[in-house]
Amino acid sequence: MNFSNGVSSWLPVPGGAFPRSMALPIIGGAVDEAERNIMAPRALIYSAALTAMATAAQGSIDVCKPNGQIGPVSIMVLTVANSGERKSTAENVFMGGVRRFQDEMDVIYQSELSDWRAKQSIWDARRKAILKETLLLDQHEGGDPNKQLMEHQACAPIKPRRFKLLYEDATSEALFLGLHQNIPVAGLISSEGGGVLTGKAFNDLSKQNALWSGDAITVDRVSAESYEVRGRLTVSLMVQESSFFSYMEKNGEKSRGSGLWARFLVCSPESTQGTRFITEGAAPWDCCDRFSERVGEILKNSVEFLADPKKPKFVVRFSQSAIHRWVSIFNGVEAQIRPEGRYFGMGDHASKLADNIARVAAIFHFFEKKDGEIAVETLEAAIEVCFWYSDEFLRMFTPQPQEEADAQKLDAWLQVRRESGERFVPKTSIERFGPSPIRGVKRLDPAIEVLVAQGKVLLSKNGKVAYLDIFPERSMSNMNTRSVLAPFKPSI
Incomplete structure (x- = not known):
């Protein structure tokens, strides 16, 4: 490999505006349209779009990285922006499709829950009658007094699973229990994420990291039965600077040491306030509507996977040319961990960068409904986006004067x-x-x-x-x- 000024020639040149790609028409069209209409920082808007795509897709697909490892496409995103940057507006535009689908599924769930409660009441009444009959039965008269009770127990109505995908102000215990009892996929998402940072959702960092990696976690409980979770979790926090700096001052060393922030795509984009001039007439939202329709389509198709956690997900794989490019990026990043390199002292972040690129590339490929394997053009779009976030990570987490x-x-x-x-x-x-x-x-x-x-x-x-x-x-x-x-x- 060739090196110039300590930076591998395999890697994108650092700095510059947030990238734009012609290879992603659905995603790019929606982000461009939202940027024109909302006039928030492009990176903030893109973070909201990435969150929606990952939240929807993570229940249906996994990605096979070029090294042969198969893992989740879940991502973690942190956007630091102060009040007035239109964080909630951007999130609502892109997460609207997810929330609408969850609301539709909740209507179905409430109907199924009502039916289950009726059946459960009948089942409970019948169980009491059988117990009474069993206690009165003279065993010397022949027959097994327990048989009828055991047969009845085997026919207990199954409680329906709620399609609860989104969590905001939840403790880690509530989040993990939801993944266990409801569907094994979740999005911990907040446009006012200061409460999440200072709340109890982040009080079990090792389990958060394990879910990101696709590993099973065991939740031990004192007053109830312990359980195991094999789930997918996408996290997106949009926080104000004061909340972020306060959290980092109190918990930064612990969270950084655990490897939590190394998994995040982070940014603190420059404000657009003072440049957000409007014109007359209604703004078009056709591209964003198309984006939301695709989100709904993915979620609808994911129901069968979520109803049966044992059903294997669709595995997105790389084309041969994309494999070659990803390997070059992986090795280029690894080389830059050396002294005087781009990632010296940032090995935790560097070790997760290629993984994040693979996840984002798989999301792009799947969301854009591309055929076959991940093309190198799609991978390049993911590389540009993830390296822009990587530059932000270095800027935000490198020790300052x-x-x-x-x-x-x-x-x-x-x-x-x-x-x-x-x-x-x-x-x-x-x-x-x-x-x-x-x-x-x-x-x-x-x-x-x-x-x-x-x-x-x-x-x-x-x-x-x-x-x-x-x-x-x-x-x-x-x-x-x-x-x-x-x-x-x-x-x-």
Whole structure:
């Protein structure tokens, strides 16, 4: 392999805008249309689309990677975006087909549940009668007093399984039990994922990782029978910066060490606020409707697989040219884990990157209703998308200089004030109530410098009192203050 500036020539060049592919007409058309209509960051929209596709497809297909391993196509997606970025809107557009199908199946389930309850009541009454008759039966008269009871027990009505696919504010125990009692496929999905991060859904990281890998998990319970789950789980969390940084500060080392985040496709896209201008007339949604129809079609066909967990899934395989390309990517990434390489110090993420590429390629192939094996063009689309997310992972998880990390914490703290309508925040207020690690001037002042340089705040003074203007783009003509445009210098 050839190397240039420490980057393998087999790998895509890092950086650049979110990719667009002509090889995926259904997916690309829907994402393009949603981007025009919603005007949210393209990566945020694509994350919502990927989530819907994986949630729908994971119950029907597995992927055979070029190394011969067969595994799930479930994915994990994290999108960090603040309030106003239209996270919920994007999720509703693409997850609408999943939710509609689940609602339709729930109507059927309620009818079946009503029938089961009626049959169960009759069965219970008959069981009581048989028990009474058995207790009164004189065994010396001949016959087996237990036979009738055993025959009746074997004819117990079977409770219908609920087609519950989506979970949001659920504990890990409720999620695993749902996979066991209902259908063995789930989507843990939230456009306000801060509650999921700080809740109990992520309190069993080893089991989350095992489900991603397609392994069976055993759930041990003290007051009830233990059980085993062989299921599929897609996770998609859209969280605000403050929630994400708060979680990482408290649990980042544990979650990163467990390998959880290495499995995620992560992004923190640049905001589109300030550029979302509208025009007259109704916006077309034809491509997104077509996307939702395909989601519904996949889910409808998946019912037979979900009704019988032992029924083998359809296995998506790679063409010979795609195998060659995937192997080159795998080896290229592996080589870049070495010192001075692109993934040095990020071996956990690098070890899962080729796996994620295979999953996304299989989803693309299946969703677009392509014939035969995965073509190299489809694989290239998956490579471009996954490497864009990989660049975001490196950007978000590579250790930062202290002042930049502190600036992110400070900006997340200030974001809460922005959302509450505040504009000017006294520096003394930050020193008293701000993020505890940066209240002292030795760390606070450099953090303010970074935010000033980034244009996120403007330092102003009213007499001897320093303020941060947290909406620097607004005019300051109505306030009697003097702008200090130069970076704030720490006291000596």
